[in-house]
Amino acid sequence: MKWFKRLFIVFLLLILATGASLQLAPMFAIQWLEDFYAQQGPNHKLQIQNWSLNLIDGELALSNIHAKWSTDQQATIDDISVDIRWLPLFNKQLVMNEIQLNGVRIPITEDDSNLSIAGIQIPLNGPKSSNTNQTSDNKDDNIDAVESGNPWAIEINSINIQQHTYQLNMKALSSKVMIEKLSLSNFHSLENRETSINLEGKIANLLMSNLAQADTELSINVQGSLFSLMKSPKFSGSVLIEDLVLQNPIAQLASLRIDGLNIEEQKLVSNDLILSGLALGEQTDKQFWLTLDKYWLNQLTLTSFGLTTGIHYVSGLKVNNYRDQNGEIEYSIAGSGNTEKPEEHQNSIEKDNSANSADDAFDDKGSREQIKEASSFAINIEGITLQDSKDTISTIWFRDQSIDPNYVVPMALKSFSVSALSMKDIDAPFEPDVNIKLMASVDNYSEINFNAQLNRKEGWPMGKASLELEQFNIIPLNGYMTKAIGYRAQKGMLNVNTQVTLNDETLNGETRIFLRNSKLEPKNRNTISRVSKQISMPVDTALDLLRDDNGNLQLSIPMSGKISDPDFAYDDVMNQLGTLALKTASMHYLQQSLQPYGALISLLSFATDSIMAIRLNQLDFKEEQTELSQSHKDYLDKVVKILTEKTELELQVCPYVSKQETQQETWAQLGQARAESVKTYLAQYNDKNSENLAKRTTLCVTEVADTPHVDLGV
Numbered sequence: 001m002k003w004f005k006r007l008f009i010v011f012l013l014l015i016l017a018t019g020a021s022l023q024l025a026p027m028f029a030i031q032w033l034e035d036f037y038a039q040q041g042p043n044h045k046l047q048i049q050n051w052s053l054n055l056i057d058g059e060l061a062l063s064n065i066h067a068k069w070s071t072d073q074q075a076t077i078d079d080i081s082v083d084i085r086w087l088p089l090f091n092k093q094l095v096m097n098e099i100q101l102n103g104v105r106i107p108i109t110e111d112d113s114n115l116s117i118a119g120i121q122i123p124l125n126g127p128k129s130s131n132t133n134q135t136s137d138n139k140d141d142n143i144d145a146v147e148s149g150n151p152w153a154i155e156i157n158s159i160n161i162q163q164h165t166y167q168l169n170m171k172a173l174s175s176k177v178m179i180e181k182l183s184l185s186n187f188h189s190l191e192n193r194e195t196s197i198n199l200e201g202k203i204a205n206l207l208m209s210n211l212a213q214a215d216t217e218l219s220i221n222v223q224g225s226l227f228s229l230m231k232s233p234k235f236s237g238s239v240l241i242e243d244l245v246l247q248n249p250i251a252q253l254a255s256l257r258i259d260g261l262n263i264e265e266q267k268l269v270s271n272d273l274i275l276s277g278l279a280l281g282e283q284t285d286k287q288f289w290l291t292l293d294k295y296w297l298n299q300l301t302l303t304s305f306g307l308t309t310g311i312h313y314v315s316g317l318k319v320n321n322y323r324d325q326n327g328e329i330e331y332s333i334a335g336s337g338n339t340e341k342p343e344e345h346q347n348s349i350e351k352d353n354s355a356n357s358a359d360d361a362f363d364d365k366g367s368r369e370q371i372k373e374a375s376s377f378a379i380n381i382e383g384i385t386l387q388d389s390k391d392t393i394s395t396i397w398f399r400d401q402s403i404d405p406n407y408v409v410p411m412a413l414k415s416f417s418v419s420a421l422s423m424k425d426i427d428a429p430f431e432p433d434v435n436i437k438l439m440a441s442v443d444n445y446s447e448i449n450f451n452a453q454l455n456r457k458e459g460w461p462m463g464k465a466s467l468e469l470e471q472f473n474i475i476p477l478n479g480y481m482t483k484a485i486g487y488r489a490q491k492g493m494l495n496v497n498t499q500v501t502l503n504d505e506t507l508n509g510e511t512r513i514f515l516r517n518s519k520l521e522p523k524n525r526n527t528i529s530r531v532s533k534q535i536s537m538p539v540d541t542a543l544d545l546l547r548d549d550n551g552n553l554q555l556s557i558p559m560s561g562k563i564s565d566p567d568f569a570y571d572d573v574m575n576q577l578g579t580l581a582l583k584t585a586s587m588h589y590l591q592q593s594l595q596p597y598g599a600l601i602s603l604l605s606f607a608t609d610s611i612m613a614i615r616l617n618q619l620d621f622k623e624e625q626t627e628l629s630q631s632h633k634d635y636l637d638k639v640v641k642i643l644t645e646k647t648e649l650e651l652q653v654c655p656y657v658s659k660q661e662t663q664q665e666t667w668a669q670l671g672q673a674r675a676e677s678v679k680t681y682l683a684q685y686n687d688k689n690s691e692n693l694a695k696r697t698t699l700c701v702t703e704v705a706d707t708p709h710v711d712l713g714v
Helices: 002-038 087-091 132-148 342-357 368-374 475-485 525-535 539-546 570-579 586-593 595-600 630-645 667-682
Strands: 045-054 059-070 073-085 093-110 114-117 120-123 153-169 174-188 195-208 218-227 234-247 250-264 267-270 272-280 290-297 300-303 306-323 378-386 394-400 407-418 421-423 434-441 447-457 460-473 487-503 506-522 553-562 566-568 651-658 697-699 703-705 709-713
Touching: 002 045, 087 093, 407 475, 475 487, 475 525, 487 651, 487 697, 506 651, 506 697, 539 553, 630 667, 651 667, 667 697, 667 709
Parallel strands: 093 153, 306 378, 306 394, 651 697, 651 703
Antiparallel strands: 045 059, 059 073, 073 093, 093 114, 114 120, 153 174, 174 195, 195 218, 218 234, 234 250, 250 267, 250 272, 267 300, 272 290, 290 306, 300 306, 378 407, 378 421, 394 407, 407 434, 434 447, 447 460, 460 487, 487 506, 506 553, 553 566, 651 709
16 A cells, blocks of 8 residues: 555646745746847846736736837837636647737838837848758648648637737838727637637827828728648628818728628628718818718629629719919819828839839749730629619719809709720720710709710720700809900800711811800900901801891811820811801891790890890799799790791890898899799790790890899790
């Protein structure tokens, strides 16, 4: 029995020694860590104030960890806890039920040669092996050795991280990264398990190569699963980014959500991508250059060989084109934070790229031809569509303060679409041609239609395009007309038809201008004199030659030449003027046409200085009144009969406001509202040729009179 007692005592001593070693191991490990950190620099000091170890439960806890390497730089960790299972260690398995790491605050900096993490210097450029093949062979041998043996396995059931802050000061990036919550579960180093991930974090003060700087905190939320973390990592889940505000370039983004996201080696797939609240460009008059309520995409696949997407949908687009008093167009999306010139920045990027890749570009990739072939990138896009809701109207604003009066007109987009776009490479032609369609308007009656069937050849567009403008009120264009020919319009409606063919870097086409029922008056004598000398005849004479009996002006302008420098054949315009005869007897014709309706004609019908050839009875309004009364409608019903039968007649609707009404800033809009009410009423009717009467109804500029009223005339 003595041998049994001795054996029992030895076994008990071994257990006690093992327990004591395990109990003291953390203390020795902490001392080793503090000594190791002190060796990193003359002022480096690591202090772990509290620690505990429970051998039975396998719980190791560290708290109040402080690392300091200078007077103003330090890193801290509030607490670390690890729950370890001891028995699997004998089978070369490190199994941890849970790891918790809370309250981490670590600065990370970078200089030309080192990366510093919490004061620990890590060299960035290690020595380069002189024998690449030998290194590769040795690496393969090591891998085979590990695979043939029995490697250690690491299994972690749960990892929980909270309240981490990392201050990054890198050469190409600086930012403050805050991880509010990060949880991982079911990780195994040797098995291809599904590891769930849940991340909630924020990024602030983002600065990337002096190009973009965040002004507020950017929120990031990631939920999903990770696969094959130790071999070929894959991710499947969703990503949500919110509250992005950039100073340079100037941009804001309310949210970006990507659902059904799958990322693996050289491939990215997304089922749904939704972007909301986008704003670009420097604010002008409290307006961004571009805003977008919503953008969404149902399918996206990105690989190293190409990009394939479904239809891109856009809703609530607002574009503000602003031109200041000096004629400068303000639509910049670059902010004031970028002091580097674009050319210098581009040169620096090219220089960095060449420096980083010059030595290695062709070492292991083969010849230049092989690289060029491998770089082929195909693009397949199902289309682009504007899809506004009933309460949302996409609008392009044009504001020009360089002319007098200022030009302020919104163009509402009724529809916009781009057909499927497919090309084998970025520089390849489209297969087939791309069709672009746009329908828009600037008021209740105007119509803007753009259609194009385009392709490209050696970087130049080719195909056909057409632009049609109908019932475009010319009065808002008075500033441009005065600047161009010295005249302003009292009334007039513009129709434009442009047809263009593009081929082999050249264009050919024609623009037909039809200015319906116009009345122009001199505004700038100096400009009129200058233009008259240029066309070798008085401007008013040229306009009279182009105008018909109803005041309609027709003009055709051929276009040809290079796309980059087109030629507008103004000589052909002079030929048109030379072949036109002076128009006479228009008043007599109108009188004969309106003879059955003499009771509708006012006593001032034939005033030679009148804007109208024949004036009908005026519609009197009360102060601030814009809606039509019943008496107004009764009279307009008689006017409808005239226009229905006399399809060659053009009606002018000229609004007037009283002097009392001019005391308000919007007096011009008040007059236009009265004229609009008349045109809206007439738009209910068609003439005997089934043409809507609104097409032959032109609105005049608002004038001031003793009483508020609307003049009607033909």
